Amino acid sequence: MKPPRNNRPGSGPSRPPSDRGPFRAGGPNRTSGPGGKPRGEQRSGHGGETGYRDQKPRQGGFQPRPARSAQTRDGQPRDAQPRDGQPRDGQPRDGQSRDGQPRDGQPREGQHREAPRVALNQIEQPRGAQPHRSHAGPQRHHQEAPRHVPEAPKGTVWLYGRHAIAAALANPARRLRRLLLTEEAEAEISQSIRPPWALTPERVDRARLDHLLGRDVVHQGAALLADPLSPPSLQSVLEKTGAIIVLDQVTDPRNVGAIMRSAAAFGAAAVITQDRNAPEETGALAKAASGALETIPLLRAVNIARTIIALKAANVWCIGLDAAGTPLSGPAFADRRVALVLGAEGEGLRRLTRETCDEIAGLTIKGAVESLNVSAAAAVALYELSRR
Known part of the structure; x- marks a missing residue:
């Protein structure tokens, strides 16, 4: 019978099988054969030749660690403390002062220490853990619910x-x-x-x-x-009689609806808003208009300044409403068709819009109030123009 290939003469030092694990101290001597004889002295059955070489430990191989002594160099046990109860570095133990007495608020040895009380909502949940759910039903939170926005099919x-x-x-x-x-x-x-x-x-x-x-x-x-109403053309509006209201970036739908209601009350021809910075046709706008959305045309213009220029080309006198202007007088425009231009509440008319108008007029206000809401100002101005 031939010896294993890796243990043949000249094949180098042998290695223990992988299933035996690393060498450990205190175990059987794996370099000895049966009867306690060294493996190098065993003979094979083939002509008296040596079947195994003398095995020597490999340089740099695994060496067992020496057992750790339970005593220090001075002969004292490692876990032992000096008789005075102080650590070796001279610092007092946790919970004791330098005289060996317990600190304030710390329990003496042998006493039970009460755990601090923590509210349930202060306990930090582990990352990825699910919060505990009560079987008593959902709890009510005193937070204001978000406002519901009416959903309608597209195009309605x-x-x-x-x-x-x-x-x-x-x-x-x-x-x-x-x-x-x-x-x-x-x-x-x-x-x-x-x-x-x-x-x-x-x-x-x-x-x-x-x-x-x-x-x-x-x-x-x-x-x-x-479905939303289809806006008419500017030319069809010019064919009608009555004042025209131009809104420069008035964004509140309730203000636009209230202005349309006043326009219907004083016989205006149409209301023109900007295409981008103006509200769409919504339920809030229609309710504030109180039916005027169905009778007063609502136009949307891409550029307000160009729209004013187009109105001026059609012999419409454009009046910008501003508190710094001269008082508005209806009888002064008895023989002219007028377009009333109003700016956003707070900001007023923009510079280009103001410069494009034919004139700037204001309302006579008496008292501590300096200005009016844009819808209220439109109603007062339309009433003044109706007196001509």
Whole structure:
């Protein structure tokens, strides 16, 4: 029988099998064979030749660590402390003063130390851990819920308010989709517009409308899903009579709706807003207009200054409303068609808009109030122009 290949003569020192693990102190001497004889003295059965060489430990191989002494160099045990109870470095132990007495607030040896009380909400959860859920049901938080924004299909808008919906039902240019009414709202709208209508209403309760439009919306029990109105051209507006209102970056939909309501009350021809910095046709705007959205054309202009230039080319006298201007007098414009230009509340007219107007006029205000809301100022100015 041949010896293993790695233990043949001239093959180098042998290695222990991998399943025996590293050499450990105190174990059997693996360099000895049966009977305690060195492996180098064993003979193989092939002509008396040596089957194994004398094994020597490899240089740099694993060496066992010497056992750690339980005593220090001075002969004392390692864990032993001096009899005075002080550590070797002379510092007092934790919880003791230098005289060996416990510090203030620290329990004496053998006493139980009470753990500090920590609120449950102060316990830090481990990273990635799920918070504990109570079986008592969800807790109520005293935080204001975010306002619900009415969602409508693309290209449509939810209108609400009894006057706004009654005017929309009477407008043949308005394309209607769905009509949701409570019993009370249907009875009131039927008094102003006799049924049958172009759309059959769906009977709902207020809770459903609150969920659809939001609890902060004053819908008066009526909601209408419809398409936005197509704005007319500026040329069609110039063919009508009446003043024209131009709004320079008025962004509040309620202000725009209130101005449209005043425009309808004083016989204005149209309201022109900027295309970008102006509100879209929404339910809030329609409710503030109280039906005027269906009767007063609402135009959107890309550039207000160019629109004013186009109005001036059509013989329309453009008046910019500002507190620094001369008092507005309606009889002074008896023989002219007027366009009233109003700026955003607070900022007023922009520089280019102001310079493009024919003149700047203001309102006579008496008292401690320096200015008016833009919708209130528009109503006063339209009333003054109606006196001519």
